[in-house]
Amino acid sequence: DAMVIQNPRYQVTQFGKPVTLSCSQTLNHNVMYWYQQKSSQAPKLLFHYYDKDFNNEADTPDNFQSRRPNTSFCFLDIRSPGLGDAAMYLCATSRDSDYEQYFGPGTRLTVT
Amino acid sequence: GQQLNQSPQSMFIQEGEDVSMNCTSSSIFNTWLWYKQDPGEGPVLLIALYKAGELTSNGRLTAQFGITRKDSFLNISASIPSDVGIYFCAGQLAGGTSYGKLTFGQGTILTVHP
Numbered sequence: 517d518a519m520v521i522q523n524p525r526y527q528v529t530q531f532g533k534p535v536t537l538s539c540s541q542t543l544n545h546n547v548m549y550w551y552q553q554k555s556s557q558a559p560k561l562l563f564h565y566y567d568k569d570f571n572n573e574a575d576t577p578d579n580f581q582s583r584r585p586n587t588s589f590c591f592l593d594i595r596s597p598g599l600g601d602a603a604m605y606l607c608a609t610s611r612d613s614d615y616e617q618y619f620g621p622g623t624r625l626t627v628t
Numbered sequence: 629g630q631q632l633n634q635s636p637q638s639m640f641i642q643e644g645e646d647v648s649m650n651c652t653s654s655s656i657f658n659t660w661l662w663y664k665q666d667p668g669e670g671p672v673l674l675i676a677l678y679k680a681g682e683l684t685s686n687g688r689l690t691a692q693f694g695i696t697r698k699d700s701f702l703n704i705s706a707s708i709p710s711d712v713g714i715y716f717c718a719g720q721l722a723g724g725t726s727y728g729k730l731t732f733g734q735g736t737i738l739t740v741h742p
Contacts, residue, residue, distance in 0.1 A: 522670075547728065558716060558732035559671070606670050613728035614720070616661055619670035 519543070520620035522607050528626045529597050537592040537623045539607030547613060548590040550582060551606040553622070559606055565590060566613065594625075602627045634717050634733025641707055642741050649736045650701040651717035659720040660693050660700040661730070666713045674715075675702070697722065707740050714738070 521540045529535040539548065547566050551559035563572045565584045579601070581593040594601055604624050608617040632651045641647060651660070659678055663671035675686050677693035677700060684691055690703045700719070704711055717733040 520670075556714075556735070558735060561729060564729075604668075608670075610728060614659070615728070616659070616673055616676040617718075617728070617730060618673060619663075622668075622670045624668065 520607055520609055520618055522605075522620040522623050524623060525621060526624050526626070528628060529594075530628055531599065532596045535594050535597055535625070537594075537605050537625070539590045539592070539620055540588050541607075541609045541620075542588070543609055543611075543618065544587060545609035545611050545618075546587075547610045548584060549608040549610075549617065550580075550590070550592050551608065551619075553604040553606055559619075562592070597625070597627045599627050601625065632717055632719060632731055632733040634736055636736060637734065638737040638739070640739045640741065643707060643709060645707055647704040647707055647711070647738060648701060649715060649717075650699060651719070651733045652699040653719070653731075654698065656697045656722040657700075657719035657731075658697075658722045660691070661718045662689075662691050662700070662702045663716045663718060664713045665716065665735075671716060704738075707738075709740050709742055712738055712740050 523538050549564040550562045553559045561573050562576045563582055579595050584590045604622045606622045607620040610617045632653050634651045661676050662674045665671040675684050675691040680697045681695050682693040688705045715736045718730040
């Protein structure tokens with residue numbers, strides 16, 4: 517089945533230690549998104565790629581970076597995680613900008 | 629950022645009852661999406677709506693894109709225990725940026741008692 521895959525599902529990192537979360541998709545979608553979701557809140561968009569074009573949300577901290585080496589994969593790098601970065605990180609894809617988004621299962625990040 | 633007004637915030641119902649939730653905004657939307665999220669999982673797309681007045685069903689779920697393009701509702705008929713979860717509406721603003729950024733509602737927490 518075509519799908520959005522996120523690894524790992526659970527990630528524990530230490531305060532200040534860089535961490536990378538990964539997302540892959542078999543849908544061959546042009547657009548890939550990264551969201552941060554904190555408990556009982558709606559997902560918050562961090563940035564997205566339209567093909568290779570990177571688009572950062574104005575309020576996304578510089579601590580968050582992303583890479584998309586090819587159509588199928590996208591990575592979220594957190595350079596120096598703080599306690600406030602503990603959250604669920606969701607990857608989503610869409611065929612184009614005007615189409616529905618499909619989410620992966622998420623990575624739960626814990627910062628100790 | 630701008631949010632949709634989603635209501636109710638939570639619902640406690642008996643198995644077999646029908647459920648209705650809605651989202652409203654002062655802005656016009658091109659697209660309405662309804663998602664269900666289980667604890668520890670990502671949101672799962674339930675229904676996508678693209679035209680004003682559109683009424684779409686997915687099994688026991690029915691959703692409509694409001695005529696004014698400022699609202700949408702989701703109905704669940706004959707609820708079952710596995711309907712438990714958080715339901716989010718999300719929309720793409722008309723006249724906004726072209727990349728399909730979603731505006732989310734606050735979510736409706738649904739609890740179904742057997």
